[in-house]
Amino acid sequence: xxxxxxxxxxxxxxxxxxxxxxxxxxxxxxxxxxxxxxxxxxxxxxxxxxxxxxxxxxxxxxxxxxxxxxxxxxxxxxxxxxxxxxxxxxxxxxxxxxxxxxxxxxxxxxxxxxxxxxxxxxxxxxxxxxxxxxxxxxxxxxxxxxxxxxxxxxxxxxxxxxxxxxxxxxxxxxxxxxxxxxxxxxxxxxxxxxxxxxxxxxxxxxxxxxxxxxxxxxxxxxxxxxxxxxxxxxxxxxxxxxxxxxxxxxxxxxxxxxxxxxxxxxxxxxxxxxxxxxxxxxxxxxxxxxxxxxxxxxxxxxxxxxxxxxxxxxxxxxxxxxxxxxxxxxxxxxxxxxxxxxxxxxxxxxxxxxxxxxxxxxxxxxxxxxxxxxxxxxxxxxxxxxxxxxxxxxxxxxxxxxxxxxxxxxxxxxxxxxxxxxxxxxxxxxxxxxxxxxxxxxxxxxxxxxxxxxxxxxxxxxxxxxxxxxxxxxxx
Numbered sequence: 001x002x003x004x005x006x007x008x009x010x011x012x013x014x015x016x017x018x019x020x021x022x023x024x025x026x027x028x029x030x031x032x033x034x035x036x037x038x039x040x041x042x043x044x045x046x047x048x049x050x051x052x053x054x055x056x057x058x059x060x061x062x063x064x065x066x067x068x069x070x071x072x073x074x075x076x077x078x079x080x081x082x083x084x085x086x087x088x089x090x091x092x093x094x095x096x097x098x099x100x101x102x103x104x105x106x107x108x109x110x111x112x113x114x115x116x117x118x119x120x121x122x123x124x125x126x127x128x129x130x131x132x133x134x135x136x137x138x139x140x141x142x143x144x145x146x147x148x149x150x151x152x153x154x155x156x157x158x159x160x161x162x163x164x165x166x167x168x169x170x171x172x173x174x175x176x177x178x179x180x181x182x183x184x185x186x187x188x189x190x191x192x193x194x195x196x197x198x199x200x201x202x203x204x205x206x207x208x209x210x211x212x213x214x215x216x217x218x219x220x221x222x223x224x225x226x227x228x229x230x231x232x233x234x235x236x237x238x239x240x241x242x243x244x245x246x247x248x249x250x251x252x253x254x255x256x257x258x259x260x261x262x263x264x265x266x267x268x269x270x271x272x273x274x275x276x277x278x279x280x281x282x283x284x285x286x287x288x289x290x291x292x293x294x295x296x297x298x299x300x301x302x303x304x305x306x307x308x309x310x311x312x313x314x315x316x317x318x319x320x321x322x323x324x325x326x327x328x329x330x331x332x333x334x335x336x337x338x339x340x341x342x343x344x345x346x347x348x349x350x351x352x353x354x355x356x357x358x359x360x361x362x363x364x365x366x367x368x369x370x371x372x373x374x375x376x377x378x379x380x381x382x383x384x385x386x387x388x389x390x391x392x393x394x395x396x397x398x399x400x401x402x403x404x405x406x407x408x409x410x411x412x413x414x415x416x417x418x419x420x421x422x423x424x425x426x427x428x429x430x431x432x433x434x435x436x437x438x439x440x441x442x443x444x445x446x447x448x449x450x451x452x453x454x455x456x457x458x459x460x461x462x463x464x465x466x467x468x469x470x471x472x473x474x475x476x
Contacts, residue, residue, distance in 0.1 A: 038076050043074060043348040044353050050388070057105045065399070076121040078123050087142065106184075126175045132195055141155070142158070191244045248279065248280040249278060273324060354381060381393065418439060421448040426474075
C-alpha cells in the first residue's frame, strides 16, 4: 500500500488578545478574594502530585511544574495538600509543611512565582488525612474523631483525645504561620473527601459525646477553632479559604443543605472563600450508580462537563464570600458560561492545566484551537495517585519534566522524517516542527491518528477524537 506524506512548512500567525477579552469578559475580570485581588477568575485546583522528596521537601521538579502553570496565566494557584504532622500524611511523596525546613524549601517556590511578575497569587493547602491515612505510609496508626474506619476494609483509626484535638488545632495554625512566613498569599484548608476536618462534620464518622460531637455546633467546633486560631495568629487580612464536599454522595452522608449550614458557620468565623467539590469514601447510594460524578470523585471522560456546578450555585445563593466551583471544567467557554450566569465567582481547573498549562493565556489571546485537551482518562493522574506514584499525563509528555526539556527553536534546522502517524508520531512531528525543523511525516494508512481512531469509537469516548483532531490540526 502506498504511503501518504504530509509536509510541514514554517509559518507565523499573529493574534490579538483584545478579541478574547471580549469573548470571555467575565472569566478575565478581576475579583477580590479576602484582602487581595485576583487578576482573573480562573484558578488552578488543588492536585496531589507526589513530586516531593520522601521527607516532604519541595524539589526542583515540583517548583518547575508550578512555575509553568503560573506562566500560563491563571489568577491564583491553589497548591496541593501538604502534611504538617507525621500521622496525617496521606502519600509517600506528599509535600510537607511540618517544619521550618519544609517552609524554607517552599519559600523558593513562592519567591519564584512572584518573581515572574505575572500577578499570579499562590495559596498552599493544609491537609491532614485523618482516618484515610495509612500506617503503610506513616508508620503510625491513623487518628480520627472516632474509632471508625473510613470505609469498609480500611485501617482502624484511633479516636483523638481532647488534648490531642487541641494540639491539632495548634498544629494547623503553626502550619499556616509557616506558609505566611514562606511568602504564600493565602492558605486553604482541606475540609473535603473524608479527611480529618470533614470527619468531624458527619454523624457517620463522629460519634463523640463531648464538645466536639453531637449537634452541628459540636461537629463544627474543630473547624471553628482552627479558622479562628489562624485568623487570630496571622491577621484578618491574610486570606484563608476552605475546600468542602458540597454533597458526600454516600448513604447517610451530608448533602448540599447540611454542607451549606457548615459553610455558613465557617463564613461567620472569617473564611474568605470556599471551593465546592463533592464526594467522599464510603457506601454509594444505589440510585446514584448511573451518575458517574456521584461515584467517581475524579470524573472520567464520559462525565458531563461542569457536573458539580449546581452544588456551587446552591451554596453561592446562601453565602456572601466568593464561591469556587470545580469538577470537569476543561474549556474556557464553559468557565465563562458558569461565571456569566452567576453560578460561581471563580472557576477552578485541575487536570485541564496538567494537559496544557498555557490554557488561560491561549484563551486570552484567542488561540483556543491550540489548547491541548484533557481527555479525562485518569490514567496518568488519578490512577497513579492511587498507586502512590508521581503524576504523569497521557496527553502532555512534558508534565513533570518542565526542567528537563527545552522547546526553544533550533539554530541549526534539519530535515526530519517521522514514520508512523499515530499519537506518538504526530507529537514528535509537531514538536520537531515547532523547534524549527523541516518535517516529513510518513503514514501508510489513509488516516492519521493510529490507535486513536479505534479508541474514539465507543460511546463516551468523544474526548479521544478531540485529542486526535488537536494533534492533526497542529500539522496544518
